Amino acid sequence: MTDAPFTLPKTNSSLWSIRPFHRQYLMRQANNLYDFFEAPSINPKGGFYELDEDGKPLGGDNAIRQIHVTTRMVHCAAIGSLIGRPGSDELVDHGMRYIWEKHRDQKHGGYVWSLDDNGYKDSGKQAYGHAFVLLAASSAKIAGHPLADQMIADVTKVINERFWDEKRGAVRDEFNQDWSTLLPYRGQNANMHMTEALMAAFEATGNRDYLTKAERIADLIIAKNAVPMDHRVAEHFDDNWVLDKNYEGNEMFRPSGTTPGHWLEWSRLLFQLWALGDKRLSWMTDAARNLFRQAVDLGWDEKHGGFFYTLDWDNKPIMREKLWWPVSEAIAAAAVLSTHDRDDYFQIWYRKLWDYAENHVIDHGRGGWLSELTEDLRPTSRLFVGKPDIYHALQACLIPLYPATGTLTSAIIQGDHTVKQAH
CATH class of the missing domain: 1.50.10.10 (Glycosyltransferase)
Known part of the structure; x- marks a missing residue:
């Protein structure tokens, strides 16, 4: 005899998300994540460290900063500011300035993938990274950061002129630093995160082109x-x-299948x-x-x-x-x-x-x-x-x-x- 599949009794089927204890649980878990990540991630030389299993910085004195790490931390710190977590505004500012002053390529335009204290490590320009710049800037705008409008305008121009394929209705994936070479690969992952970022930009600016x-x-x-x-x-x-x-790429960002x-x-x-x-x-x-x-x-x-x-x-x-x-x-x-x-x-x-x-x-x-x-x-x-x-x-x-x-x-x-x- 097989067990019947579990179903919720009608008396227990209301949303957990409206129950006070569950809401406290969720906020407690969020606060625990902030406690683990925020202060230990701050690199005093700019940007953010990645952390080991114990919450200690990886990479030593000259840690590599990848753009998705920098921008995601800004996005999450902006959320922290909006929900009222003290200390969040300083993290937003710390990350926004690193994006603007270091990840942004002042010679060729756009935002490079990674760098350390000595300069660029991977100077490629990826739609994936630019999506997160747009997300970070849009979240920072809602949180009131003074650089946000300038960054939104800058990265939007790059996305529109370099990455956006009007015929296909999607973004191209990856260029080299000076935009002279476009890789033939097209992927859904960059486009998925661009969708997330475009929605955030629409809500931050009211510009319906992002939503379209x-x-x-x-x-x-x-x-x-x-x-x-x-x-x-x-x-x-x-x-x-x-x-x-049959594509076989990076196991982390572009795995096969x-x-x-x-x-x-x-x-x-x-x-x-x-x-x-x-x-x-x-x-x-x-x-x-x-x-x-x-x-x-x-x-x-x-x-x-x-x-x-x-x-x-x-x-x-x-x-x-x-x-x-x-x-x-x-x-x-x-x-x-x-x-x-x-x-x-x-x-x-x-x-x-x-x-x-x-x-x-x-x-x-x-x-x-x-x-x-x-x-x-x-x-x-x-x-x-x-x-x-x-x-x-x-x-x-x-x-x-x-x-x-x-x-x-x-x-x-x-x-x-x-x-x-x-x-």
Whole structure:
């Protein structure tokens, strides 16, 4: 006799996110992440350190600063400022000045990928990095930083003139430093994060061109590619946007196969984009639901728990490691979907995902979240060294606390306004 699948009794099916204890739990977890990452990450020479498992700086006296690390910390510090965490404004300023004075290429324009105290280490110009510059600047603008408008204008000009492909409705991926060489690779990951950044820029500035570009990217990556492939997100394309199923790239940023964590990330972004676009593109909500369900059905390890990092095109695991960011994105997606869709399925998974994170991913002894687990959930470091950043886990903690009507930074402002009206 097999056990019947677990379902929530009707008396226990209300959203956790409205329950006072759960809201306290989420804010406590967010505060723990800030405690672990903020002060130890500050590099007195500029920018931010990456941290080891114990929260100690990596890289020594001449640590390399990668642009996604700098910009994500600015974004998260801006969130800290908006929710009222003391010390956050100084972190925003510390990071914004490093982006503007160091990552920004004053000779050729754009923002380089990495540098140390002696200069550029990787001077390439990636759409992925520029997306996070736009996100950081947009979040900093909402938090009131004086450099934000200038940075938004600068990076927007670069995105429009260098990366944006008007014919395709997406961004190109990577140039060399002086823009003379464009790599033939096209990828969904840079476009996914550009979608996130474009939404944030739209909310920060009111310029609808950002929203239009985000909708066009979603149409290409999801409506034209993922939906016909049974709601599996294709990662890698050639310069004509023809799917390359045999692509083998960087295991961290461009792994082969397909990545269920990105299906989950898109499921959240689509609902946010639908809400920002006056709820007129109904295809997005249907796609979001199906992306979430497919990620669970194909990517979740029923034996041990956790999402496999990558799958092949026969839906078999390639990399069986369980990383921190897919479960973070799954939590955020389940929270957003539960708000808009009262199907108990999404709330059941929201709770199951937090159970998994609490019992296996959150490092209760040292702080932060474990970045990588083996298939059977033992800590490992094959792909990642240390605890890479605060960004994914922090958003998993905070997105459930605020209205699911757009990006987190603007949702915090909207939530504060709602509280003021109630009083």
